[in-house]
Amino acid sequence: MGYRYVFGPVFSGRIGRSLGLDLLGRRVCSMDCVYCEVGKTDLLTGERDVYVPAAEILRELENWKQEGHQPPEFITLGGLGEPTLNSEMPEVIRGIKKLFPSMPVAVLTNATAMTDPEVRKELLEADVVLPSMDSLVASEFRAINRPCKGTDPTAIAKALIEFRKEFNGKIFLEVLLSRGYNDSDENLSLMKDFCSKLAPDRIDVVTLSRPGTLEKAGPVDSETLGRWKKVLDAAPCKDRDCGPDTGAKKRSGDETIAHVQGEGSHAFDRIQASIMRRPQTAQQLAGALDVPLERVEQVLAELEKSGKLHVRQTGNDIYYDCRLDGES
Ligand code: SF4
Known part of the structure; x- marks a missing residue:
């Protein structure tokens, strides 16, 4: 059958072969990042809603299971927008666990909604949370992520640190660098401090390797990327090689491909x-x-x-x- 919300499996160096679930069905996001690969955000909002009912997503997943595919290593909530904006995310996670009891669930998130304690509570049910944080300098954050009104990077960073205290799963942080947008020394210094407080299980510093929404948003050079990796790698990390045994421990910008x-x-x-x-x-x-x-x-x-x-x-x-x- 054709699927609207189930896609992949997709190969990721961070979590291996993962089946994707799109919780939005269209480009609904609290950000409109200059590098976004799915294109320009259509609905820029921080409002949670039932953008796609959990029952519809789970019906597709059940069909996918019945088709007898080789099981993936993970089921990942992501897709065309920010999955935590779907207020039925907890039902989706619970439904996945019912259909695939031993399958770990990962959530790709820009973390904006994690300032809400309710969202943090819901995410405790996941096994791996993969937040992104590109800049803690407010002007850079606005320029690269173009968030909806009232979004504050410092509040998001605090929420992530709070979540770390409660969450028993793994946190894989990603920082994406774009030349002239967020590669400043000021950001590097703030990110270093943030990473040392968050102590994520894994940090990936990447740059653009595919077209984003803005032509002028380009990658940083390898010297800059290397310097950032070195400085942020120095932050305490609970278990750097903690990913599943996929043979791929580090994500480069273009290694995520559908399989x-x-x-x-x-x-x-x-x-x-x-x-x-x-x-x-x-x-x-x-x-x-x-x-x-x-x-x-x-x-x-x-x-x-x-x-x-x-x-x-x-x-x-x-x-x-x-x-x-x-x-x-
Ligand atoms: S947060 Fe993700 S989905 Fe939303 S605009 Fe940025 S890259 Fe695209």
Whole structure:
């Protein structure tokens, strides 16, 4: 069957092969990051709501289970926006645990909603929380993450430190650097202090490797990336190599690729679902989804005809992403 909310599995160096659940169904986020790979946020909001009912997501997941796929290593809440904005997130987590009792659940989050103690309480049910924090300098935070009104990076940092005290699972922090946006020494110094207080289980410092929403947002050079990694690695870490035994312990900016079993009649849906969430080249799609390159090119041509395909060139690579219905 075709899926709206279940996608992947996706391969991540941080958590291995993970099946994604999209809790928003469209681009609903409390931020509109300049580097966002799913494109410009359509609904910029900090309001929680039932953007997609938990029952619908779980129905799809149950179907996916019945199709008898190879089980992933994780089920990850993420997708087209900020998953914690879905007020039925706790029902989704509980439902996953019922369907897959031994499967760890991960949540990708920009952490803005974690200033709400209720959201922190709900996230205690997850096994791994992967927050991002790009800048603790308020002006940089506003420039790179373009958050909704009233979002304060210092309050988010405090909320994360509070969460660390209560949470028995693992926290994998990600810092994404963009040249001229958040690579200042002031930010590095604040982040160093924050990381030492948070003591995450793992810290990943990455830079842009795929097109984001703003052309002018570019990657930092390798010297800057290396310096940040060194300084933030120096922060106390509870267990740096604590990820599952995937053989991949560090995430580089472009190592997260979809990995989907099979081809056949599902290829169209899977390719479309994959590029709706992350721009990729035809070769990356073929390798990651285990679909012959010719079939990928056919699907891309079909999508182009329907006017949904968006093509961007970065260096020698041509990236494809897919517009949602109704977008121009
Ligand atoms: S990168 Fe994440 S937090 Fe930023 S706009 Fe995209 S979905 Fe939202």
